[in-house]
Amino acid sequence: MYDLEKIGKEAKKMASYVRRLASSEKNNILFACAESLEENIAQIIYANDKDMANADPSRGAFNDRLKLNEQRVKAMAEGMRKVARQDDPTGETLYMKSLPNGLKVGEKRVPIGVVGMIYEARPNVTTDSFSLCFKAGNACVLRGSREAINSNIVLVKILQDTLESLEHPREIVQLIEDTSRETAREFMRLNKYIDVLIPRGSAGLIQSAVENSTIPIIETGVGNCHIFVDDSADLSNAVPLIINAKTQRPSVCNSCEKLLIHINIAERFLPIICRSLSDAGVEIRGDETVCGTFEKIIPATEDDWYTEYLDLIIAIKIVDNLEAAIEHINEYSSGHTDAILTESYTNANDFVEQVDSAAVFVNASTRFTDGEEFGLGAEVGISTQKLHARGPMGLTALTTTKFFVLGSGQIRK
């Protein structure tokens, strides 16, 4: 039995330690860790080669994400330096006021404590997670995937060695080396020690955390983004925008998966957009009307409307009006990003107010939903839940608040 209890206890102790580090100390540590990564590139690639040798050769895209080379390790180090250069989110007093009895009540931003991360293949998530959690003043416990275990062990050892060389405890970052599902599920139940669990990866992983975790979680990253083309849309803008949203990087969560077209413009717009999508190599699925007006379209099933393809596939539906578009989106969207193309002031407003998603767009590509693009700095992930953080999460998503009350002997009457 893997000793998660011990890891949890250590992490809780480390939370008290990290909470007390000054920003300058945290930054020095992050810069030193970045340097250590670059000094140990050979060792990291050697371990990653073992993971690559064990990889299932049929999983091409997956293995590409697993693969490390000199350039990628340098990018990981650069990522840590970027986090070091960001403002420390903790310590800020959000407000402070005096009550009639002379008590001063304030609220300030403080670290969460212990952050648990559970994630899939990419080894860069290991260093990203550590740097973001640590910069926000937290200890962290990481559980990467079986496929990346050799890479992750070496990466965490390098971080821990660097911490130790600067006379800080190694346990500020801990890796769960047992990658079995049983241990993952047990990890999800360590709510006694871990304050928040962030699952990053497939919908299956996130669903498992929703089902099993007793630790509060932040759901991230599942996208099923819609673009609704209103009958008042500027159609000359619409084509390049939809092509951008669908094809610029189809494997990511903010790419467009569904297109809703107002019935009044369907006859005019459908042939143009289908031709353009088809020319861009996109497979089109569609409702009955769509199938009837353009060749080579596959009939969409009910499942299609829920599916995040993460691929060069799009499903198109004709809707009667704005209300039908909003209703469809609120039913089928994952609540990540949904856009309207319109020149109508009222329709733009109604769409923004009524679509219940983390990010709602008017006349822009869905691809912009991203922490860096929004100016939040390095991104922890994109939350599709409504509690704590919604949409792209910056460092503040890894903090909480605390009330402090300064008195001079006040008692309650």
Add this chain to the structure above:
Amino acid sequence: MYDLEKIGKEAKKMASYVRRLASSEKNNILFACAESLEENIAQIIYANDKDMANADPSRGAFNDRLKLNEQRVKAMAEGMRKVARQDDPTGETLYMKSLPNGLKVGEKRVPIGVVGMIYEARPNVTTDSFSLCFKAGNACVLRGSREAINSNIVLVKILQDTLESLEHPREIVQLIEDTSRETAREFMRLNKYIDVLIPRGSAGLIQSAVENSTIPIIETGVGNCHIFVDDSADLSNAVPLIINAKTQRPSVCNSCEKLLIHINIAERFLPIICRSLSDAGVEIRGDETVCGTFEKIIPATEDDWYTEYLDLIIAIKIVDNLEAAIEHINEYSSGHTDAILTESYTNANDFVEQVDSAAVFVNASTRFTDGEEFGLGAEVGISTQKLHARGPMGLTALTTTKFFVLGSGQIRK
């Protein structure tokens, strides 16, 4: 099988409806509901009498909380009017900025959607929950206890009749009338329809929600508040303050349950405080030193340090220094409210920084942790978790945020 699926679907539909109501419409509804409660006092008390007749006569304090009379119903109506008079938390734009490419990115406060509440005896929680959820723009699904079921059915019917009389859908507030545990557990798994679940009641209820809920929850209300008397404390203030924190209302979560005393002042202070507590009718439990210095003290067990007594009981421990006090609190406290009494600037600062609780106090009674006292208006509860909301929760805890992006055809490069 109770049809929770139907309730969930209706609630989700209602979330879209309530989201679109103007503040003035919401306020009119709340004022009308308050009036309906007062018009139907006889009917409410008649239903409550049935609950009282079914009540277990051995549970005195519990039954007192269950009991409704004219004055209490009027207080419930007044509570609704108070919520109606508070500012609407939704609609506020938290910030808005222009990106270099001309996109305007904003973040605004919006309703969560559907709030689930699961709670124990007090029938006033039914009207409080509805008014808070509704004012923040949410639909709600309520599940009260078996003991209050007759009262709750009548209360919700009055709210629904009032909604209907004003031509709004009854399903804006729904009550789960099946009070079985199985249905409660099934309710906790309705994450497809319910955005947040707030359990209010005993530690057992909250633990069950932590274990079973797939809906994100906000843990509320478990207290085990400490006061640490530093060796620099003004001891003349200390006695009335501790007596206030322990005895002013011992059954609530912000009353003091544990006293830590610096060893340097133990010999001097212990007899005074023990005498005062004992005179105030408080049962004292203590560590070895404490037991040795004052008669009639019961030895405290390890369990005592974790226990929220909610009664005229206190446990006292002698600690060697500030660090030991902080360590003890971070181990045993529920993270609700913990206080230091000190005249030392450094010790006050260190305590505030290092104690990991929702509210940390210097030289004031723990009894002040409360939404009204803190100036937040009517209180949803006191969160002892770190995600989303921490400490006393006002209406904003029942909201989330949404990014909105206004463009003119921008695509991502």
